[in-house]
Amino acid sequence: MAAQNTGNGAYWREHLKLLGILLVIWFTVSFGAGILFAEPLNQFHLFGFKLGFWFAQQGSIFVFVALIFVYAALMRRLDKKHGVED
Amino acid sequence: MDQQSLTYLFVGLSFALYIGIAIWSRVGSTREFYVAGRGVHPILNGMATAADWMSAASFISMAGIIAFAGYDGSVYLMGWTGGFVLLALLLAPYLRKFGKFTVPEFIGERYYSDAARLVAVLCLVFISFTYVAGQMRGVGIVFSRFLEVDIDTGVLIGMGIVFLYAVMGGMKGITYTQVAQYCVLIFAYTVPALFISIMMTGNPVPQLGLGATLSDGSGMSVLEKLDGTLVDLGFAAYTVGAKSTIDVFAITAALMLGTAGLPHVIVRFFTVPKASDARISAGWALVFIALLYTTAPAVGAFARMNYIDSLNEKTYAETPDWMKNWETLGLIGWADKNGDGRIQVRAGVPFEGAPAFDDTARGPSGERVVTNTPTANAAELYIDRDIMVLANPEIAGLPDWVVALVAAGCLAAALSTAAGLLLVISTAVSHDLLKRTWMPDITDYQELRAARLAAGVAIIVAGYLGINPPGFVAEVVAFAFGLAAASLFPAILMGIFVKSMNREGAIAGMLAGLFFTAAYIVWFKFISPETNTAANWLFGISPEGIGFVGTLVNVAVAFTVARFTAPPPAEVGELVEAIRVPSGAGGAHHH
Numbered sequence: 001m002a003a004q005n006t007g008n009g010a011y012w013r014e015h016l017k018l019l020g021i022l023l024v025i026w027f028t029v030s031f032g033a034g035i036l037f038a039e040p041l042n043q044f045h046l047f048g049f050k051l052g053f054w055f056a057q058q059g060s061i062f063v064f065v066a067l068i069f070v071y072a073a074l075m076r077r078l079d080k081k082h083g084v085e086d
Numbered sequence: 087m088d089q090q091s092l093t094y095l096f097v098g099l100s101f102a103l104y105i106g107i108a109i110w111s112r113v114g115s116t117r118e119f120y121v122a123g124r125g126v127h128p129i130l131n132g133m134a135t136a137a138d139w140m141s142a143a144s145f146i147s148m149a150g151i152i153a154f155a156g157y158d159g160s161v162y163l164m165g166w167t168g169g170f171v172l173l174a175l176l177l178a179p180y181l182r183k184f185g186k187f188t189v190p191e192f193i194g195e196r197y198y199s200d201a202a203r204l205v206a207v208l209c210l211v212f213i214s215f216t217y218v219a220g221q222m223r224g225v226g227i228v229f230s231r232f233l234e235v236d237i238d239t240g241v242l243i244g245m246g247i248v249f250l251y252a253v254m255g256g257m258k259g260i261t262y263t264q265v266a267q268y269c270v271l272i273f274a275y276t277v278p279a280l281f282i283s284i285m286m287t288g289n290p291v292p293q294l295g296l297g298a299t300l301s302d303g304s305g306m307s308v309l310e311k312l313d314g315t316l317v318d319l320g321f322a323a324y325t326v327g328a329k330s331t332i333d334v335f336a337i338t339a340a341l342m343l344g345t346a347g348l349p350h351v352i353v354r355f356f357t358v359p360k361a362s363d364a365r366i367s368a369g370w371a372l373v374f375i376a377l378l379y380t381t382a383p384a385v386g387a388f389a390r391m392n393y394i395d396s397l398n399e400k401t402y403a404e405t406p407d408w409m410k411n412w413e414t415l416g417l418i419g420w421a422d423k424n425g426d427g428r429i430q431v432r433a434g435v436p437f438e439g440a441p442a443f444d445d446t447a448r449g450p451s452g453e454r455v456v457t458n459t460p461t462a463n464a465a466e467l468y469i470d471r472d473i474m475v476l477a478n479p480e481i482a483g484l485p486d487w488v489v490a491l492v493a494a495g496c497l498a499a500a501l502s503t504a505a506g507l508l509l510v511i512s513t514a515v516s517h518d519l520l521k522r523t524w525m526p527d528i529t530d531y532q533e534l535r536a537a538r539l540a541a542g543v544a545i546i547v548a549g550y551l552g553i554n555p556p557g558f559v560a561e562v563v564a565f566a567f568g569l570a571a572a573s574l575f576p577a578i579l580m581g582i583f584v585k586s587m588n589r590e591g592a593i594a595g596m597l598a599g600l601f602f603t604a605a606y607i608v609w610f611k612f613i614s615p616e617t618n619t620a621a622n623w624l625f626g627i628s629p630e631g632i633g634f635v636g637t638l639v640n641v642a643v644a645f646t647v648a649r650f651t652a653p654p655p656a657e658v659g660e661l662v663e664a665i666r667v668p669s670g671a672g673g674a675h676h677h
Binding site: 008011012015019022023026030031034035036038039042046047048049050053054056057058060061062064065067068069071072075076079083084085086 | 152157159160163164167168170171174175176183293294296297298299307308309325326327331334335338339360361362365366368369372373376379380383663666667668669670
């Protein structure tokens with residue numbers, strides 16, 4: 001049990017780091033590009049959309065989907081590395 | 087076949103499918119009743135979660151809200167999808183690893199306290215009933231519009247169907263019916279959107295059509311033309327918001343945090359075999375949700391443009407049939423304020439309140455006579471936002487079978503959400519209250535009977551609320567999200583990520599978040615609605631967004647109280663260690 005706990009410490013730290021990175025992206029595409037910086041981004045265009053508007057109504061959602069799958073895949077690898085897969 | 091018969095056929099076929107699934111998925115144990123034996127495939131659970139999550143409001147109202155609010159409607163698009171990222175990364179896998187049946191059960195054990203569990207049950211029941219009343223109402227409205235039975239009969243039919251599969255099959259029955267309901271609702275939502283997108287832009291993918299160039303020869307893109315038209319008529323531009331940035335931020339955050347804290351969504355992830363399945367299943371859920379949520383802004387923009395084109399500056403005689411149909415139902419009203427015989431679509435409300443009609447005679451153009459006090463502006467047309475999705479196929483002139491399909495899809499959306507909510511209510515009663523608190527000695531068989539009974543009673547209460555809706559249903563939706571964000575979400579999150587969080591901190595935090603948020607909403611929505619303006623709001627945050635501040639209050643109070651009270655016992659530390667790793671989760675059972 002004690003040995004497994006020290007192993008979990010490293011596992012948990014790496015896990016938290018991954019969570020941190022993914023949540024920064026999550027925040028940036030929605031609250032950042034879609035809300036706080038939507039107005040300046042609206043000067044740029046993508047597929048006929050103003051960019052800030054696009055992030056708010058479509059882009060952020062696509063990124064959200066990608067984030068969860070990336071998380072699931074990287075966690076599978078992390079679980080395996082530390083021998084804690086289910 | 088005429089449209090009425092087609093609608094009966096489509097709705098009848100879909101109901102027969104749901105009942106068939108109910109009979110096939112009868113259950114015999116609480117494990118099956120509460121969590122479908124934990125044997126649901128992650129992709130199927132993703133579909134079921136999508137149907138569970140997307141309610142009558144997502145299906146009927148959201149595109150209409152976006153059509154009228156433009157950019158400001160983005161709060162719902164981001165808020166109701168971004169919450170799934172939080173759910174997948176911060177809650178679902180650990181709660182699945184915990185391996186019990188309910189959300190209050192986790193809070194009770196993690197905070198070693200019956201009081202904490204009871205507070206969680208209270209939040210859960212309030213949030214879920216708030217929500218379910220709206221679903222039953224939605225069922226009634228669809229029945230009355232498309233099948234010409236009265237709203238109350240519609241609610242009773244809906245109750246009967248949910249009763250069959252929820253009471254017989256519990257979570258297992260609900261899961262597989264939700265999978266079927268997802269297929270019906272997504273087909274019903276995307277088919278008309280695809281047709282309309284082709285008609286307007288030539289591009290069959292609505293997501294791309296929204297950005298594409300119009301095929302009317304104007305050479306403008308959909309959004310450019312919409313911006314231009316709206317500004318000409320005195321509205322705000324479609325792609326720029328009218329709400330303040332801080333309010334948009336807070337509402338989006340409250341909806342995201344609330345989404346992640348909604349019990350009926352969280353428990354769906356208890357049904358998959360493993361913790362790692364919970365992660366991937368949340369991804370699938372969001373894929374299936376995104377299909378509808380990225381279509382909605384296109385539907386909204388097309389609908390806004392179509393309805394302005396087909397009604398503005400037209401005489402009553404020139405207007406299409408759908409306008410007269412919805413006028414008959416009182417959801418459209420026209421007051422020819424300047425007496426020119428033409429309909430002016432302009433910014434602002436045309437008259438005070440929802441239209442009231444005097445049907446003793448018709449107006450000069452043949453329209454129903456609106457008796458409301460007119461306003462001073464040039465706007466003449468009242469249009470209920472909720473009819474946008476329902477009327478869209480008619481507005482675009484699509485064939486009758488598409489209209490019938492939309493009716494079936496709308497019922498699927500309302501019924502699937504209602505069933506998920508009713509299940510968490512009945513589980514909270516039979517498991518958290520009876521088994522875990524009042525009568526720990528009952529057998530599994532007795533508990534299952536209690537769960538079925540509780541589901542039956544919950545359906546009757548929900549039906550009653552659907553037939554006699556409290557006047558404030560729309561207002562209390564802000565309540566459900568705000569309370570979930572301010573109470574359950576932080577308690578669960580800290581339970582997983584903050585090992586030192588103790589009983590006293592968690593209970594104090596939940597109560598503080600709950601009372602702060604509830605007091606703010608009750609004050610501005612019920613006690614003093616005339617002061618509900620940006621000038622009076624705390625930091626400029628509306629009652630819809632206050633749940634975000636409530637979450638921060640919860641966390642701040644919890645940490646402060648925890649600092650000055652005894653740390654949690656050692657077993658709790660071990661429990662937290664155990665749920666943080668996926669290995670060693672409870673076994674599955676194949677269907």
